[in-house]
Amino acid sequence: MRPRWAIVILSVFALVVAACTSSDGTENGGDGTGVTGVTGGEPVTLTLWAFEGEEAFFPTLKERFEADHPNITLEITEIPEDNYATKVDTALAAGRPPDMGLTYEQRWFKAGAVLPLDDLIEAKSIDLTTYNQNAMSGCRFEDHVYCLGSYTGAVLLFYNKELFDAAGVPYPSATEPMTIDEFATVAAQVSQPNQDLAKRVWGTVGEAPFWWSDPITHFSEDGRTTQGYMNDAPTAHLYDVMSGLVRDGYAPTGSEFELLGTEDLLSAGQVAMAISDNLVAIDALETNGIDWGAAPVPIESSGAPVYVASWTDQVGVFASSEHAQEAKEFVAFLGTVGNELRIEVADQLPLDSATPGAETWAAESEGRAEVMEAVALAREAVFVPGFWDVTSPLWDSYDAMVAGDMTPQEALDDAAPVVQDNLDQAWETWEAIS
Amino acid sequence: MTEPAAARGHGQRPRRTRAARREERAGFLFASPWLIGTLVFLIGPIVASMLLSFTNWNLISDAKWEGLQNYRDMFGDRDFRQSIKVTLFYAILAVPLFQVAGIALATLLNLRLRGMYLFRTILFLPAVLSGVAVAVLWAQMLNPDLGIVNQILRAIGIDDPPRWLQSPSWAVPAVVLMGLWGVGSGAIIYLAGLQNIPPALYQAAKIDGARTWRTFWHITLPLLTPTLLFTLLIGVIGAFQVFDVAYILGGSRGGTRGALLFYVLNMWNEGFRNGRFGYASALAWVLVVVAAIVIILIFRTSSRWVYYESEGDR
Numbered sequence: 001m002r003p004r005w006a007i008v009i010l011s012v013f014a015l016v017v018a019a020c021t022s023s024d025g026t027e028n029g030g031d032g033t034g035v036t037g038v039t040g041g042e043p044v045t046l047t048l049w050a051f052e053g054e055e056a057f058f059p060t061l062k063e064r065f066e067a068d069h070p071n072i073t074l075e076i077t078e079i080p081e082d083n084y085a086t087k088v089d090t091a092l093a094a095g096r097p098p099d100m101g102l103t104y105e106q107r108w109f110k111a112g113a114v115l116p117l118d119d120l121i122e123a124k125s126i127d128l129t130t131y132n133q134n135a136m137s138g139c140r141f142e143d144h145v146y147c148l149g150s151y152t153g154a155v156l157l158f159y160n161k162e163l164f165d166a167a168g169v170p171y172p173s174a175t176e177p178m179t180i181d182e183f184a185t186v187a188a189q190v191s192q193p194n195q196d197l198a199k200r201v202w203g204t205v206g207e208a209p210f211w212w213s214d215p216i217t218h219f220s221e222d223g224r225t226t227q228g229y230m231n232d233a234p235t236a237h238l239y240d241v242m243s244g245l246v247r248d249g250y251a252p253t254g255s256e257f258e259l260l261g262t263e264d265l266l267s268a269g270q271v272a273m274a275i276s277d278n279l280v281a282i283d284a285l286e287t288n289g290i291d292w293g294a295a296p297v298p299i300e301s302s303g304a305p306v307y308v309a310s311w312t313d314q315v316g317v318f319a320s321s322e323h324a325q326e327a328k329e330f331v332a333f334l335g336t337v338g339n340e341l342r343i344e345v346a347d348q349l350p351l352d353s354a355t356p357g358a359e360t361w362a363a364e365s366e367g368r369a370e371v372m373e374a375v376a377l378a379r380e381a382v383f384v385p386g387f388w389d390v391t392s393p394l395w396d397s398y399d400a401m402v403a404g405d406m407t408p409q410e411a412l413d414d415a416a417p418v419v420q421d422n423l424d425q426a427w428e429t430w431e432a433i434s
Numbered sequence: 435m436t437e438p439a440a441a442r443g444h445g446q447r448p449r450r451t452r453a454a455r456r457e458e459r460a461g462f463l464f465a466s467p468w469l470i471g472t473l474v475f476l477i478g479p480i481v482a483s484m485l486l487s488f489t490n491w492n493l494i495s496d497a498k499w500e501g502l503q504n505y506r507d508m509f510g511d512r513d514f515r516q517s518i519k520v521t522l523f524y525a526i527l528a529v530p531l532f533q534v535a536g537i538a539l540a541t542l543l544n545l546r547l548r549g550m551y552l553f554r555t556i557l558f559l560p561a562v563l564s565g566v567a568v569a570v571l572w573a574q575m576l577n578p579d580l581g582i583v584n585q586i587l588r589a590i591g592i593d594d595p596p597r598w599l600q601s602p603s604w605a606v607p608a609v610v611l612m613g614l615w616g617v618g619s620g621a622i623i624y625l626a627g628l629q630n631i632p633p634a635l636y637q638a639a640k641i642d643g644a645r646t647w648r649t650f651w652h653i654t655l656p657l658l659t660p661t662l663l664f665t666l667l668i669g670v671i672g673a674f675q676v677f678d679v680a681y682i683l684g685g686s687r688g689g690t691r692g693a694l695l696f697y698v699l700n701m702w703n704e705g706f707r708n709g710r711f712g713y714a715s716a717l718a719w720v721l722v723v724v725a726a727i728v729i730i731l732i733f734r735t736s737s738r739w740v741y742y743e744s745e746g747d748r
Binding site: 085086089090092093107108111113253254256386389392393395396399418421425426429432433434 | 490492493494495496498512579580600686687690691692703706707708709710
């Protein structure tokens with residue numbers, strides 16, 4: 001009887017374990033057939049985790065890559081952006097990440113969870129000098145490159161040319177940023193006050209400067225100090241001008257903005273200028289038939305360097321991939337052919353400005369040409385670990401300034417120790433990664 | 435007396451038959467998926483989280499033992515203090531209010547009026563809506579400039595209505611106000627309690643000349659106390675666990691000046707945003723201990739204020 005009972009218990013245990021295992025039966029990028037680590041023409045399945053919303057791009061990318069690499073099947077899993085880092089973190093902890101993913105968290109590079117691509121870049125002779133350097137900052141760590149991308153997302157100043165013409169104000173330059181004071185003057189000039197909210201035209205949207213301005217306005221060059229930077233006189237002036245635009249009615253209040261949304265206001269012709277990202281703004285402006293232009297965001301004061309915050313899809317290869325060579329091959333494909341497909345399929349700006357077709361994309365309109373010019377000014381950024389969490393108290397500080405509860409200097413002085421504490425904690429967490 | 439008989443006389447269990455043993459084994463066998471699941475997915479993580487609370491672990495590097503450091507760090511943690519303040523404020527405001535509102539509503543729903551079933555259904559409807567949808571809806575209604583709540587307040591002469599979710603002092607009351615909208619689910623539980631009260635007691639009170647308030651105070655409320663104990667426990671536990679509404683209305687930073695930084699939201703932030711899983715585990719254990727103390731206190735005091743009808747028969 002005993003052996004029979006042992007078999008029954010083992011069977012039950014096996015059933016439970018099977019029930020608790022991944023339903024697709026795959027492991028570490030395996031194809032479910034038990035065949036792993038196959039190269040040289042053997043069938044290989046690569047897994048890629050990415051954000052949702054690439055309905056046009058992904059199917060073509062997969063089709064073209066598989067056509068070029070007949071032995072490789074690409075499986076793309078779309079994951080909501082909010083949960084993405086958590087999902088990758090837990091997959092890494094469980095030892096089951098995909099072969100490739102969007103590597104937005106540089107701590108994954110430091111932890112050795114992502115493979116460097118230097119050998120691939122050299123072998124494929126990929127010239128990174130024509131890639132957007134600010135976006136590529138997110139792919140670099142300790143002189144190594146860990147990821148490549150296919151598009152450029154960039155924070156720029158978009159404006160409505162008709163509203164500028166109506167006010168008789170010259171268009172902003174695509175290469176020379178306005179100072180914050182010049183920006184405020186223009187915003188006041190192009191505003192069209194009206195008691196009827198639906199007919200009002202605001203000069204701009206009073207966005208909190210910390211998310212679009214050069215991080216050097218808020219942090220030291222090594223990214224370790226914020227006190228004395230985020231609350232120095234020029235930065236306080238930056239906040240004073242932006243919050244003043246809201247208080248003076250040249251920019252919508254937070255609640256008006258929250259309900260209506262920047263792109264809606266800009267594309268509806270109710271805002272003359274807005275600091276926004278090219279991926280959303282261009283689509284909204286063109287769909288609504290607005291004659292638009294683009295320029296770099298304003299700078300703190302005359303002589304300050306131009307800054308264009310940029311990003312890309314940052315696809316890298318996870319170190320535990322059993323098909324690392326094939327996965328690197330895919331990243332190289334994305335970083336080269338993928339850039340061409342971005343233009344062809346998604347009508348978006350590629351990461352590499354030298355991509356064939358980029359000039360054609362820019363020639364579609366003056367606005368697009370200006371986007372190309374402005375984006376070309378992007379340069380490497382200061383690294384601040386956990387930037388969004390570190391700077392989160394500044395949202396409240398900015399609200400207090402806009403509401404007139406505190407002066408910008410008071411609000412920034414009040415927030416500086418908190419942001420510095422957050423920064424110290426973020427560096428401590430960063431340094432604990434090994 | 436033979437020895438086995440003596441042993442039986444001293445309380446030893448009688449020897450089980452083979453059939454009884456087989457039945458016992460079969461019982462364990464059928465329960466084993468659940469037992470294994472509990473061990474692997476409940477007890478295992480609980481023990482792991484206890485151990486992790488003594489470590490510095492960021493999920494992607496090896497955990498480093500730090501002893502009680504995480505617990506010591508809480509004393510100097512601004513967000514920890516804020517999250518305790520917010521959670522306690524909410525619990526003190528929401529739990530009694532929801533109880534009173536629930537009982538009041540249930541009392542009204544217990545009246546014999548035409549169309550009462552329709553009223554009950556309508557009042558229960560918010561309870562079946564998704565919490566996320568409700569939060570998004572209320573966020574728009576409570577918009578300080580354009581939301582319908584402040585438009586009504588302005589229309590009735592309140593020139594400077596609260597800024598609700600954008601105000602550090604009004605954000606928690608705004609969440610409580612939203613919670614009141616869903617009080618119908620609690621009222622249904624009270625309604626079940628009310629309908630279990632024997633009508634004979636009300637008839638006797640009526641004969642004795644008791645008025646409505648005395649009847650409520652001396653009959654309805656005492657006989658509702660077991661239900662009240664249940665909803666109080668659920669309410670307190672729920673107040674300690676607020677997350678989704680706070681996250682949707684205030685984002686991960688917990689709204690304006692951390693006004694909605696509830697304890698569980700802060701715990702989630704520390705783990706999943708700041709990558710401090712050891713510290714987040716320590717926060718979880720502090721919550722468990724505090725919740726356990728509060729629940730034990732409620733149970734200990736319940737003998738003084740909870741009346742079970744069967745006690746009257748003793």
